[in-house]
Amino acid sequence: MANQGVTDPQYEPVNTGRRRFLTATTAVVGAVGAGIAAVPFIKSWNPSERAKQAGAPITVDISALEVGQRLVNEWRGQPIWIVRRSPAVLEALPTLDDHLRDPMSENPDQQPEYVLQGDVHMRSIKPEVSVLVGLCTHLGCSPEMKAEIRPEPFDANWKGGYFCPCHKSKFDMSGRVYEGVPAPTNLVVPPHHYTDDNTLVIGVDPQGAA
């Protein structure tokens, strides 16, 4: 089924008394990049609604995803962000370690091991493409993407990342959480792999991955 990216998704805060992720009821359709550029057209091949609810993997074509843009899909009721990061953002990531709670992603619950096998700061299979579950690890709001490196009202030295307006948690462009905010852990990286350069499968580890 073809999928068009149109707008940034708006998620209601989720009441997660006992669990981190609850099903977001809003349809996930959007794609917005740094500078508010909409992804022109993004194809993906998704299973039926019934299969999606059962947690089937989703396949996403990222060939139209440009630098600074985000593609949003839904997997298991969660928004999955796929972001093509700029070289400047990638360069800035290692400089942030001193400001982060878990800069080396040592909490194994937050990502599969294989995304740490390259440069640990990237938390990704390909350095430029970040894949994250777009739900704040505090109470499950969907943070805003602030991908540009520029002063922001909430951080004069902002190097790009995600800002959760609910209680002001901050994450970098790898989803690593800043110190001193309510969110306790980094954003989750879901299981995923590439079947070719531009095709991502969300929900399945790479072949041979532990």
Ligand code: FES
């Ligand atoms: S839900 Fe994100 S800071 Fe509270």
